[in-house]
Amino acid sequence: MSDKATVTACLIIIGNEVLSGRTEDANLAFLGRQLNELGIRLAEARVIADDKAAIAEAVNQCRRGFDYVFTTGGIGPTHDDITSAAIAEAFGVSLERSAEALALLDRQYRRQDQNEARLKMADIPAGATLVENAVSKAPGYQIENVFVMAGVPKIMRAMFDGFKHRLKGGETVLSETVTAFITEGVMAGKLAAVQARHRPVEIGSYPFVRDGKLGVSLVLRHTDAGRIEKAAADVRAMLGDLGAEPAKDLDG
Amino acid sequence: MSDKATVTACLIIIGNEVLSGRTEDANLAFLGRQLNELGIRLAEARVIADDKAAIAEAVNQCRRGFDYVFTTGGIGPTHDDITSAAIAEAFGVSLERSAEALALLDRQYRRQDQNEARLKMADIPAGATLVENAVSKAPGYQIENVFVMAGVPKIMRAMFDGFKHRLKGGETVLSETVTAFITEGVMAGKLAAVQARHRPVEIGSYPFVRDGKLGVSLVLRHTDAGRIEKAAADVRAMLGDLGAEPAKDLDG
Numbered sequence: 022m023s024d025k026a027t028v029t030a031c032l033i034i035i036g037n038e039v040l041s042g043r044t045e046d047a048n049l050a051f052l053g054r055q056l057n058e059l060g061i062r063l064a065e066a067r068v069i070a071d072d073k074a075a076i077a078e079a080v081n082q083c084r085r086g087f088d089y090v091f092t093t094g095g096i097g098p099t100h101d102d103i104t105s106a107a108i109a110e111a112f113g114v115s116l117e118r119s120a121e122a123l124a125l126l127d128r129q130y131r132r133q134d135q136n137e138a139r140l141k142m143a144d145i146p147a148g149a150t151l152v153e154n155a156v157s158k159a160p161g162y163q164i165e166n167v168f169v170m171a172g173v174p175k176i177m178r179a180m181f182d183g184f185k186h187r188l189k190g191g192e193t194v195l196s197e198t199v200t201a202f203i204t205e206g207v208m209a210g211k212l213a214a215v216q217a218r219h220r221p222v223e224i225g226s227y228p229f230v231r232d233g234k235l236g237v238s239l240v241l242r243h244t245d246a247g248r249i250e251k252a253a254a255d256v257r258a259m260l261g262d263l264g265a266e267p268a269k270d271l272d273g
Numbered sequence: 274m275s276d277k278a279t280v281t282a283c284l285i286i287i288g289n290e291v292l293s294g295r296t297e298d299a300n301l302a303f304l305g306r307q308l309n310e311l312g313i314r315l316a317e318a319r320v321i322a323d324d325k326a327a328i329a330e331a332v333n334q335c336r337r338g339f340d341y342v343f344t345t346g347g348i349g350p351t352h353d354d355i356t357s358a359a360i361a362e363a364f365g366v367s368l369e370r371s372a373e374a375l376a377l378l379d380r381q382y383r384r385q386d387q388n389e390a391r392l393k394m395a396d397i398p399a400g401a402t403l404v405e406n407a408v409s410k411a412p413g414y415q416i417e418n419v420f421v422m423a424g425v426p427k428i429m430r431a432m433f434d435g436f437k438h439r440l441k442g443g444e445t446v447l448s449e450t451v452t453a454f455i456t457e458g459v460m461a462g463k464l465a466a467v468q469a470r471h472r473p474v475e476i477g478s479y480p481f482v483r484d485g486k487l488g489v490s491l492v493l494r495h496t497d498a499g500r501i502e503k504a505a506a507d508v509r510a511m512l513g514d515l516g517a518e519p520a521k522d523l524d525g
Binding site: 037038039040041042043044045046049050051052053054057062063064065066067068069070071075097098099100101102130134136137138139141173175196205206207209210212213216223224225226227228229230240242 | 388
């Protein structure tokens with residue numbers, strides 16, 4: 022499936038609070054599903070600290086390695102919001118106060134509530150194109166193939182909705198999940214044979230424990246629904262031969 | 274706080290199912306908190322695909338950049354479990370069937386239930402030291418500064434408990450959280466001044482929305498409880514001056 026037509030993306034999650042275990046990230050799963058619908062494969066994600074050099078290095082590594090890069094976090098008004106400075110450094114450009122971003126902030130805050138910290142949210146790397154934020158107005162932005170978003174999930178989603186029409190995907194990857202109560206070890210050999218018979222379909226095996234019983238979800242992915250259906254029939258026959266009890270897919 | 278005495282770690286989460294948004298990772302937050310208690314800072318995490326070359330490359334980048342590397346996922350019996358082959362490639366060693374691991378698997382499965390797929394879980398990179406798995410017996414392992422664990426959270430936690438005595442941390446980083454209903458933009462300038470007065474204490478600002486009200490959690494981190502307490506008093510005074518309504522910390 023990883024042919025040349027595959028469009029890839031990387032997500033960079035910026036935030037000490039995620040690494041310390043204080044906050045659980047909610048943006049990766051959302052982005053993975055949304056990109057999949059657009060025919061873009063989220064091929065990697067990184068969680069990095071609020072450290073300017075680390076952010077700039079990760080952005081520069083990833084923007085060369087993937088078609089699209091998305092960042093979340095660190096674009097608010099406080100002293101620990103350093104993403105924009107890091108992005109500017111990564112691209113070798115300056116941070117400039119954007120008149121367009123200022124106008125957006127002016128609509129959100131009364132003139133007397135404006136302050137230097139809030140105005141920092143209008144400092145955008147030179148050459149970037151703004152991304153609308155329908156929730157709290159302070160914008161995200163795009164610079165080349167890098168999209169910079171807020172970390173708060175509600176705002177991140179609003180920003181994604183604001184620019185997703187700019188993304189160019191490949192073929193959409195379809196999936197089907199076959200779930201049964203059986204242990205991986207019992208069926209792994211036969212599953213490998215099914216995979217070998219349906220080589221371009223990617224079959225992933227994800228074990229789980231439910232009500233104290235071991236089970237497995239087998240996820241089949243390809244761009245062609247017909248190929249998935251043929252492989253899924255083969256998987257179901259294999260599980261039937263082994264006497265596995267079918268189960269509902271709860272996650273997929 | 275990022276002095277030379279800081280012991281750092283990187284987590285590599287291996288799994289297409291996390292990148293596709295099918296499964297939400299539950300290991301990062303657990304590991305971040307556990308390492309913090311041991312005086313080790315989780316400085317980065319990566320989520321990568323079930324791709325041998327990608328895994329080997331990430332392991333080689335990270336084991337040179339951090340004191341410890343942890344991996345989760347891809348050590349089961351199915352065809353898509355390729356972590357051990359990738360680790361062997363990264364270290365330039367061969368995969369060898371471990372007599373010690375075989376003995377563990379023999380205790381778990383009756384002889385007639387043993388099969389080649391299960392035996393694959395006894396194929397360990399040469400030079401690795403096994404890590405016990407109290408849940409399902411198939412072991413994890415340590416090779417140099419890299420610890421290889423299962424992805425299923427219950428098993429991952431059992432493995433971590435099995436080797437955490439081998440980890441050598443620095444000073445434990447303590448934290449205190451001050452939470453209030455106030456917007457970041459209103460207090461960001463004054464917060465920056467507090468941060469400047471308490472330079473070695475790391476102050477992170479994490480906005481939230483609760484019951485339709487905007488709030489912020491300010492997390493203060495340092496190894497010295499006295500320094501944290503002084504900075505926290507300064508933060509509380511600043512919030513009081515601004516008339517912010519104190520709030521309960523729900524996450525921290």
